[in-house]
Amino acid sequence: MQRLADRLRSTGKRIGVVPTMGYLHEGHLSLIRIAKKNADIVITTDFVNPTQFAPQEDFSTYPRDLPRDARLAEGAGSDVLFTPDTHAMYPENYLTFLDVEQIADVLEGKARPAHFRGVVTVVAKLFNITKPHVAVFGQKDAQQAILVKQMVRDLNFDIDVIIGPIVRESDGLAMSSRNVYLSSSERADATVLFQSLISAEESIRKGERQCGNIIKQMHDVISARYTAHVEYVSIADSLTLREYSQLNPGMHVLVSLAVRVGRTRLIDNILVSVP
Amino acid sequence: MQRLADRLRSTGKRIGVVPTMGYLHEGHLSLIRIAKKNADIVITTDFVNPTQFAPQEDFSTYPRDLPRDARLAEGAGSDVLFTPDTHAMYPENYLTFLDVEQIADVLEGKARPAHFRGVVTVVAKLFNITKPHVAVFGQKDAQQAILVKQMVRDLNFDIDVIIGPIVRESDGLAMSSRNVYLSSSERADATVLFQSLISAEESIRKGERQCGNIIKQMHDVISARYTAHVEYVSIADSLTLREYSQLNPGMHVLVSLAVRVGRTRLIDNILVSVP
Numbered sequence: 001m002q003r004l005a006d007r008l009r010s011t012g013k014r015i016g017v018v019p020t021m022g023y024l025h026e027g028h029l030s031l032i033r034i035a036k037k038n039a040d041i042v043i044t045t046d047f048v049n050p051t052q053f054a055p056q057e058d059f060s061t062y063p064r065d066l067p068r069d070a071r072l073a074e075g076a077g078s079d080v081l082f083t084p085d086t087h088a089m090y091p092e093n094y095l096t097f098l099d100v101e102q103i104a105d106v107l108e109g110k111a112r113p114a115h116f117r118g119v120v121t122v123v124a125k126l127f128n129i130t131k132p133h134v135a136v137f138g139q140k141d142a143q144q145a146i147l148v149k150q151m152v153r154d155l156n157f158d159i160d161v162i163i164g165p166i167v168r169e170s171d172g173l174a175m176s177s178r179n180v181y182l183s184s185s186e187r188a189d190a191t192v193l194f195q196s197l198i199s200a201e202e203s204i205r206k207g208e209r210q211c212g213n214i215i216k217q218m219h220d221v222i223s224a225r226y227t228a229h230v231e232y233v234s235i236a237d238s239l240t241l242r243e244y245s246q247l248n249p250g251m252h253v254l255v256s257l258a259v260r261v262g263r264t265r266l267i268d269n270i271l272v273s274v275p
Numbered sequence: 276m277q278r279l280a281d282r283l284r285s286t287g288k289r290i291g292v293v294p295t296m297g298y299l300h301e302g303h304l305s306l307i308r309i310a311k312k313n314a315d316i317v318i319t320t321d322f323v324n325p326t327q328f329a330p331q332e333d334f335s336t337y338p339r340d341l342p343r344d345a346r347l348a349e350g351a352g353s354d355v356l357f358t359p360d361t362h363a364m365y366p367e368n369y370l371t372f373l374d375v376e377q378i379a380d381v382l383e384g385k386a387r388p389a390h391f392r393g394v395v396t397v398v399a400k401l402f403n404i405t406k407p408h409v410a411v412f413g414q415k416d417a418q419q420a421i422l423v424k425q426m427v428r429d430l431n432f433d434i435d436v437i438i439g440p441i442v443r444e445s446d447g448l449a450m451s452s453r454n455v456y457l458s459s460s461e462r463a464d465a466t467v468l469f470q471s472l473i474s475a476e477e478s479i480r481k482g483e484r485q486c487g488n489i490i491k492q493m494h495d496v497i498s499a500r501y502t503a504h505v506e507y508v509s510i511a512d513s514l515t516l517r518e519y520s521q522l523n524p525g526m527h528v529l530v531s532l533a534v535r536v537g538r539t540r541l542i543d544n545i546l547v548s549v550p
Contacts, residue, residue, distance in 0.1 A: 002431075002433045006433075010287075091428075094429055095375050095376045095377055095378065095429060096376075096395075096425060096429035097376070098374075099371070099372055100370050100371050101371075101372070103370065125429075125430055125431045128430055129431045150370055153366075154369055154370060154371035155371055155396075155403055156277075156400045156403040156404045158277045158406075
């Protein structure tokens with residue numbers, strides 16, 4: 001992969017990379033299309049990264065379908081599918097990890113303590129392997145997007161990071177490889193994540209400024225569904241992820257949440273500018 | 276610097292980098308000469324990296340002489356001297372650090388807890404800034420050399436790491452920018468680091484296999500000097516840095532030590548193959 005990247009670079013090609021864990025859906029494909037608009041050659045990486053899963057999480061059952069991924073990625077304009085095996089990425093005696101302090105410790109990082117260490121480490125590795133000019137990540141993983149941008153800036157990676165918007169099903173459910181875990185009743189209840197985000201946005205638009213009230217209302221919306229259980233709801237600064245208790249005009253806030261629907265953990269978020 | 280590196284790479288030039296903290300001496304110059312043999316263009320980086328110093332250490336007093344460094348580096352064959360300022364390397368809200376587990380926690384890492392976190396972080400940054408094909412480090416900082424090689428392997432940096440041998444004064448003292456701190460009596464006593472290493476090598480050659488005996492003998496050699504105080508003496512595997520209590524034929528060991536000579540902390544080491 002490095003030799004191919006060198007050859008592409010030496011002939012003046014601009015490389016775009018879209019790191020994924022595979023089981024591609026329309027969200028991933030939208031990122032590939034964005035990469036294609038911003039690069040000559042798009043490399044899609046397809047690697048279920050073990051270091052970002054905790055032992056009790058779903059690494060072993062995470063859905064995988066490489067032939068389907070290859071077909072979908074190519075259809076969206078990807079030129080190269082990079083699918084390393086786990087041992088090649090983490091050989092015997094692997095010892096090096098990256099950490100982004102502070103912003104990795106809240107929200108998803110609080111719920112999943114070693115998650116972002118694994119994420120930023122594998123992203124740095126994939127950058128060094130694919131040597132991109134531009135990298136595209138999804139807003140669905142909002143905190144990951146912030147961390148990757150911070151890591152790229154701090155470690156002087158010479159890479160433009162683009163964040164693509166969330167792609168949703170027609171009923172508002174954010175696309176996720178994990179949606180495949182949902183039973184049909186859970187699938188129906190799962191729309192409540194986006195509904196609660198919309199309710200928060202409407203409240204803010206109508207003038208609500210107390211985050212406690214907004215969060216309570218989101219909890220109420222979600223708990224009306226039998227299979228849905230809130231893990232967290234957060235209203236935070238969209239760059240620093242510092243939680244707000246009260247909103248003021250001009251603030252840019254990330255409203256985000258994690259909800260267990262049955263046994264499946266789903267996340268979603270919305271960016272709101274306080275009028 | 277990144278644009279210059281891109282231009283050099285696009286014209287097929289091989290880039291060698293020699294990361295230093297400046298105040299160059301013959302040891303650094305030997306590394307520049309090695310880089311020149313292994314690359315078309317040599318970039319010497321000259322940056323006293325604050326994140327590898329603890330608050331009570333000598334960051335503020337570390338010797339600096341940029342005009343002299345520029346002259347010496349050029350004389351040894353360096354083509355580019357890269358001297359970033361501290362704020363450019365660590366802007367406001369800097370949050371990202373690298374860690375190499377296990378091998379960073381012993382020897383120098385035990386004596387200087389955040390030292391190697393700072394070292395591997397700045398080396399990763401300098402790699403991303405200078406985009407080298409080959410990087411040259413000195414064996415003087417033996418543990419640093421091992422850590423950098425591990426980090427390069429683990430994070431898939433596409434860089435060949437070369438370790439240059441220790442350059443010594445005629446009386447055996449390893450060259451170090453910190454030697455300038457020594458008074459004339461301390462300078463005389465400072466030869467004891469190398470003398471103790473030679474005594475260890477001779478003992479091993481003559482058949483001594485108990486590390487406790489070798490270490491005791493080194494302590495005795497060093498404590499005969501009034502201004503010298505041992506911080507640690509170690510006999511460890513040359514790759515894993517696991518300490519040995521007994522030697523066996525065929526082992527490759529790193530005999531290393533840190534000694535305070537007056538108020539100056541010096542380190543030295545020797546690689547020994549057990550016959």
